[in-house]
Amino acid sequence: MNSFSHTFTVKASDLDEQGHVNNVTYLQWVQEVAVAHWLEVSSKEIRDKYTWVVTRHEIDYKRQAFEGDEIKARTWVGSRTKVTWDRHTQIRRGEQLLTEARTVWCLIDRLNRRPTRISSAIEGLLS
Template sequence: MEENHKQNQNKFSHLVKVRDEDIDILGHVNNVVYLRWVQEVATAHWEHAAPNNIKSLYLWVVLRHEIDYHRPAFLNDEIQGFTWVGTHQGAKFERFVSLYRAGTDQLLASAKTTWCLLDAVTMRPKRIEQDILDIL
């Protein structure tokens, strides 16, 4: 899942900051926080890319997270998250997220997630059509 930081510069990017409550007993960011950041970066991408009329029609839910931890993050670090989408099938879409210490090539974590598109009214899976592909 590791990808070169230079290649990631063309992907959607979102900045997060490590908070006091993110630190565990070992003095670094707890592993579940990275997962929260993966979702935060993915959500920020959707919020940025999708127009309001599309956002009112669809919702996303996570079906699977796969995450690799490479380096620890610490209090007051800024984390630069990069995200891009992979293949889709039916209502499912792959999404990739790489989390770096901001301003460096230090990859902290990388994730591959599977998301499912839902119809916002029926809450049932919705096949990914061209309107969504055009956005992502």
């Protein structure tokens, strides 16, 4: 499994009125770590030809995070279809699991803006 991690420090702007990280912020982090992973493994040529769009998010909130916490988001790909791929993400503070998510991403051809088959070359980048 080819996983990718990114570390975030919780800022005041990440908090909701209850003083903990807003649920929408977790979702933003899920997307940010996925995009960072794609940028890490893909070439400019591939990114100029293809992009990914989200078709579904499932997210489970386990624990709260607070301003100043250092958290790590780790992502990896799971099962796939011809044009979509499940991406899993865990967000932790130390060993504590804060959030886990499954996102379905669809590969899009930038030229015609339509879903396109995930090639073995792209599979090799993420597997």
